Amino acid sequence: MAYGAQADKKGVAIIEMTFLAPSELPQESTQSKILVDGKELPDFAENRQDYQVTYSGQRPKVSVEETDQVASTVVDSGDDSLPVLVRLVSESGKQVKEYRIQLTKEKPVSEKTVAAVQEELPKLEFVENDLAYKTVEKKDSTLYLGETRVEQEGKVGKERIFSAINPDGSKEEKLREVVEAPTDRIVLVGTKPGTSLPEDEVKNLVLNRPELVVEEETIDFKVQERKSDKLYLGETRVVQEGQKGIRLHLIEVENGKRQLKETYDKVAVQDRIVEVGTKPGTSLPEDEVKNLVLNLPELISEEEIIDFKVQEQKNDKLPAGQTRILQEGRQGIRVHLIEVENGKRTEKDSYDKVIAQDRIIEVGTAGETTKPVPQEITKPQVSEKADTKEIASSKANQAQKEQLPNTGSAASQVAVAAGLALLGLGAGLVATKGKKED
Numbered sequence: 001m002a003y004g005a006q007a008d009k010k011g012v013a014i015i016e017m018t019f020l021a022p023s024e025l026p027q028e029s030t031q032s033k034i035l036v037d038g039k040e041l042p043d044f045a046e047n048r049q050d051y052q053v054t055y056s057g058q059r060p061k062v063s064v065e066e067t068d069q070v071a072s073t074v075v076d077s078g079d080d081s082l083p084v085l086v087r088l089v090s091e092s093g094k095q096v097k098e099y100r101i102q103l104t105k106e107k108p109v110s111e112k113t114v115a116a117v118q119e120e121l122p123k124l125e126f127v128e129n130d131l132a133y134k135t136v137e138k139k140d141s142t143l144y145l146g147e148t149r150v151e152q153e154g155k156v157g158k159e160r161i162f163s164a165i166n167p168d169g170s171k172e173e174k175l176r177e178v179v180e181a182p183t184d185r186i187v188l189v190g191t192k193p194g195t196s197l198p199e200d201e202v203k204n205l206v207l208n209r210p211e212l213v214v215e216e217e218t219i220d221f222k223v224q225e226r227k228s229d230k231l232y233l234g235e236t237r238v239v240q241e242g243q244k245g246i247r248l249h250l251i252e253v254e255n256g257k258r259q260l261k262e263t264y265d266k267v268a269v270q271d272r273i274v275e276v277g278t279k280p281g282t283s284l285p286e287d288e289v290k291n292l293v294l295n296l297p298e299l300i301s302e303e304e305i306i307d308f309k310v311q312e313q314k315n316d317k318l319p320a321g322q323t324r325i326l327q328e329g330r331q332g333i334r335v336h337l338i339e340v341e342n343g344k345r346t347e348k349d350s351y352d353k354v355i356a357q358d359r360i361i362e363v364g365t366a367g368e369t370t371k372p373v374p375q376e377i378t379k380p381q382v383s384e385k386a387d388t389k390e391i392a393s394s395k396a397n398q399a400q401k402e403q404l405p406n407t408g409s410a411a412s413q414v415a416v417a418a419g420l421a422l423l424g425l426g427a428g429l430v431a432t433k434g435k436k437e438d
Helices: 386-403 410-437
Strands: 002-007 013-018 033-036 050-055 062-065 071-075 084-089 096-105 123-131 135-144 148-152 157-165 171-180 185-192 211-219 223-232 236-240 245-254 257-267 272-279 298-306 310-319 323-327 332-341 344-354 359-366
Touching (some): 062 071, 062 084, 135 148, 211 257, 223 236, 298 344
Parallel strands (some): 050 096, 135 185, 223 272, 310 359
Antiparallel strands (some): 002 013, 033 062, 071 084, 084 096, 123 157, 211 245, 245 257, 298 332, 332 344
């Protein structure tokens, strides 16, 4: 477009404008010339990607002579172990061509020539990743407080990462470039006092802002069957177990409206692969194929609850009729290991998982004058260990001693003296009556 202006003495201006419209549509060709130190790349073909160039002296420079509005990118790390990457994009953006040029410096030849060993060089690869956009809020005095308006929608960008893959499989990042910068999401936020709603609706004003919701979806795995002539007909073998995948959905919710923004797999699905036999015949004898039943012994464990016992110990320091708990009882658990084979049960071992604990109670005997009734001594539980028997017998002897009455108390002595006095008085009366009869 071109324009010019002329003015006469009366102040009238004449403006001339010229508009040139494009005569052709965007080109889809990537035809260009790749130059090495200003010279065309030897044996260049559009469908050939890898080239080898040997040089001596200073490292040559790779460039592109563009035609038909072709966009070019040349990535040169300066290291002979990595190829130079050349990327050509057509004007329409639909056609993309990539070429790799390996520059190798010529080695001087000595008098004694040694057989050259071809060294495996690292490979150059690149990946493109998405760049997330940001949300920017701008204050707007033309909007009321609480009002928002999207001025510009966000757009995800792209970046390209070039990495060298060494012969041992390790990766090393060489270059990172931004192919397309992300576009920020611009939201206008109102700062004007008041509200655009009538006064009756101010109380019910609800501010709804967009919300990003993450939802997970479980993806079931598939079952793949592969035929194998090494397995007999009817036989199967699992080569790879299946694994369910997890897919994430990023959903934007605004005023009740849901909009899917992005989806990606958090965990990739892994199919279950099963080999199916195709070999004729069977690996079992013919007579035993139909009735073959394999029974293996099974070891099971069963638990038995052991109730605790109650022991009573007399205490002459407690008033008669009163009791006191010295130790609370606790049930025990005994485990039996039983082997089951063809319906037959055989006990292999048993042990106490929790040992039972007796409940011990003290019974008061202070102030009692009657003859105590001997208590039956409870025999302790018999165990397989000898030390348990000795401890139980000692506790029983101790309980028997504590249950014996206190015969030397003051109350018992007074009762004996009173009985002797009455006996003497009766004998005297009998003797006096006999003398009177004589």
